[in-house]
Amino acid sequence: MSESTEEEKAAAALAVLVDQLSAASRRSRQDAAHDIESIARVSPERLTPHVGKLIEALGRPEAQTRWEVLSALSEMVQVDANAVADAFEGAESSLFDEGSATVRLAAFRFLARLGATGARMSDEAWPLLDEAVQCYHGDPEYRDMLACLLDFAHGELSEATSHALAARVGFDAENGRGYIRSFSEQIAAALAR
Numbered sequence: 001m002s003e004s005t006e007e008e009k010a011a012a013a014l015a016v017l018v019d020q021l022s023a024a025s026r027r028s029r030q031d032a033a034h035d036i037e038s039i040a041r042v043s044p045e046r047l048t049p050h051v052g053k054l055i056e057a058l059g060r061p062e063a064q065t066r067w068e069v070l071s072a073l074s075e076m077v078q079v080d081a082n083a084v085a086d087a088f089e090g091a092e093s094s095l096f097d098e099g100s101a102t103v104r105l106a107a108f109r110f111l112a113r114l115g116a117t118g119a120r121m122s123d124e125a126w127p128l129l130d131e132a133v134q135c136y137h138g139d140p141e142y143r144d145m146l147a148c149l150l151d152f153a154h155g156e157l158s159e160a161t162s163h164a165l166a167a168r169v170g171f172d173a174e175n176g177r178g179y180i181r182s183f184s185e186q187i188a189a190a191l192a193r
Helices: 003-022 026-042 044-059 063-095 101-115 119-136 142-153 159-175 178-192
Strands: none
Touching: 003 026, 003 044, 026 044, 026 063, 044 063, 063 101, 063 119, 101 119, 101 142, 119 142, 119 159, 142 159, 142 178, 159 178
């Protein structure tokens, strides 16, 4: 069998999998999202033709579908940030999901990665990230949010966003304890570079 035939079969199988994100069955949607997230970790570029359907899946009622799709979209940022930028609104809604810390964290990670791709995107993402940092300070997912903020701080931020982030972590860098202080110090140091 030729290589192009194998590629065509793989592309067709992926299209069927992505279509399962809109299946009537919650379980089918969750299984599909799980498989898509696994693909994104290895080959995020394969999902670029399906970005519209991934973004649509951010409106599904079950948390698992949303967090796994957000995770896939986060991986795709590295390949084509412009292609996934339309997921911003769905990620914003997920960032303040009252029922799932995992969804909130996945949305935070996506917005931080997208925001790190350039000055304009950093200015769009920062107000949401800032609000989330204030809302979830000390919550179980907060440590992971700080890790995402550290990655964000290493990105291509605007001067205004860089200053605002430095101001946000300044108090904890000087007065915080444990991981909060450690991450805050690292973020401040990254911004000072």
